[in-house]
Structures are given as structure tokens and as C-alpha cells.
Amino acid sequence: xxxxxxxxxxxxxxxxxxxxxxxxxxxxxxxxxxxxxxxxxxxxxxxxxxxxxxxxxxxxxxxxxxxxxxxxxxxxxxxxxxxxxxxxxxxxxxxxxxxxxxxxxxxxxxxxx
Amino acid sequence: xxxxxxxxxxxxxxxxxxxxxxxxxxxxxxxxxxxxxxxxxxxxxxxxxxxxxxxxxxxxxxxxxxxxxxxxxxxxxxxxxxxxxxxxxxxxxxxxxxxxxxxxxxxxxxxxx
Numbered sequence: 377x378x379x380x381x382x383x384x385x386x387x388x389x390x391x392x393x394x395x396x397x398x399x400x401x402x403x404x405x406x407x408x409x410x411x412x413x414x415x416x417x418x419x420x421x422x423x424x425x426x427x428x429x430x431x432x433x434x435x436x437x438x439x440x441x442x443x444x445x446x447x448x449x450x451x452x453x454x455x456x457x458x459x460x461x462x463x464x465x466x467x468x469x470x471x472x473x474x475x476x477x478x479x480x481x482x483x484x485x486x487x488x489x
Numbered sequence: 490x491x492x493x494x495x496x497x498x499x500x501x502x503x504x505x506x507x508x509x510x511x512x513x514x515x516x517x518x519x520x521x522x523x524x525x526x527x528x529x530x531x532x533x534x535x536x537x538x539x540x541x542x543x544x545x546x547x548x549x550x551x552x553x554x555x556x557x558x559x560x561x562x563x564x565x566x567x568x569x570x571x572x573x574x575x576x577x578x579x580x581x582x583x584x585x586x587x588x589x590x591x592x593x594x595x596x597x598x599x600x601x602x
Contacts, residue, residue, distance in 0.1 A: 380532070418577075418592055418593065418594040418595060419533075419577070419592040421590070467532050467533075469532070477523075477535035477538065478533075478535070478590070479534075480532025480533050480534065481532050482530070482531055482532050483530070483531075483532055485530075
């Protein structure tokens with residue numbers, strides 16, 4: 377049963393700490409997305425990779441957020457330093473090229489105190 | 490004004506009711522229209538996918554697109570308690586550019602037994 381795997385599921389941290397979220401996309405998918413979901417803003421695209429190359433990270437606060445794909449089986453989203461306004465659920469999704477669905481992980485729920 | 494508007498609800502209906510969920514949008518360039526379902530503490534999953542105008546039916550679910558009115562709908566017939574979830578609409582400019590998925594905020598639906 378192919379699925380997108382995200383860790384951690386829940387993370388509580390204090391302001392100023394570094395947070396790293398990890399994602400294992402579905403094998404064979406060449407596009408990977410990081411989204412942030414809040415009640416007020418809904419799903420916001422943070423970063424997008426195709427064939428491991430970053431194509432668009434315009435939705436990501438550059439001063440504190442970074443996203444990478446060190447290999448085809450791992451995508452990371454890092455926040456340093458974290459702030460209370462970063463509290464949200466972060467989703468990773470993967471898909472194949474062309475029209476078709478995105479497959480989402482179960483999300484990483486981040487709380488920054 | 491957001492590109493995609495969706496009433497967040499919540500919507501509460503009795504089991505067996507017909508449910509109508511809607512989104513409006515402002516950009517006539519959208520060609521691909523999707524409905525995702527999101528259960529509590531889970532990632533969104535694709536429910537229906539429609540290209541351009543018209544209707545698409547899948548079991549108890551029917552998706553409608555009216556490009557002249559910039560309005561899309563999802564109908565659920567014979568609603569079940571298991572349909573209780575948040576329903577998100579999403580739209581895309583073109584097939585190969587998944588990045589351009591623009592999301593509604595989601596409508597929370599509760600189907601009461």
C-alpha cells in the first residue's frame with residue numbers, strides 16, 4: 377500500500393528552536409510539495425520539487441524556512457528559528473507528472489510555544 | 490479577494506440527505522477542478538477530478554463545473570455518517586503544472602445518524 381510518510385506526527389517546541397520535518401514520497405513520484413494548513417489561510421504551498429530540483433519556493437519565508445530533497449526518497453522542511461506563528465499542520469504531498477492526484481501524508485502538527 | 494472562495498460551514502445534515510457543496514472562483518484560466526476530502530487529523534485525499542465544464546458522476550458523488558458562472562459543485566446523495574469530513578475544492582491552470590493548485594478553505598460537513 378503506497379503512501380506518503382511524514383515524521384514527526386506531532387511536535388511541540390519552544391520559540392527559537394530548530395524544527396525539522398521529514399517526508400518519504402511515494403516511490404516513482406517525481407513531484408513533491410510542502411504545504412502548510414491553518415484554519416485562517418487553508419492550504420498554502422510552501423515549496424515544490426520536480427525530479428528533486430526545487431522549482432518554486434516563493435510561498436516560503438526565506439529567512440527561517442528551508443526545503444531540500446537530498447535524495448528521491450527524502451524531502452525535508454526546516455524551520456530555524458521557529459516562532460509561535462509557525463504553529464500549523466505541515467503536509468507533504470507527492471504526485472506524478474501531468475494531470476492527476478496528489479497523495480498527501482498524514483501531516484506534522486507543529487506547536488511553537 | 491481570494492481566487493477561490495468556499496463557505497467553511499459547518500454544514501450539518503441528517504443521514505440520507507442530499508448535500509451540496511460549492512466553490513466560486515475568479516480566474517477564468519482554471520481548467521482542472523478537483524474535490525478533496527479530509528478526515529480529522531488526516532491528509533486530503535482526491536475524491537473527484539473534472540476537466541473543463543460539465544458533470545462527472547462516481548457512485549453517490551457528482552461533480553459539476555459551470556465555467557460561465559465560475560462555479561463548481563459537489564453533490565453527495567444518500568449521505569452517510571462516514572461522509573463527515575472537510576471537503577476542499579482545488580483548481581489548476583494546466584495539466585502539467587501541479588504547482589498551480591489553488592485551494593478553497595474547505596467546508597466542514599457533519600452527517601448525523
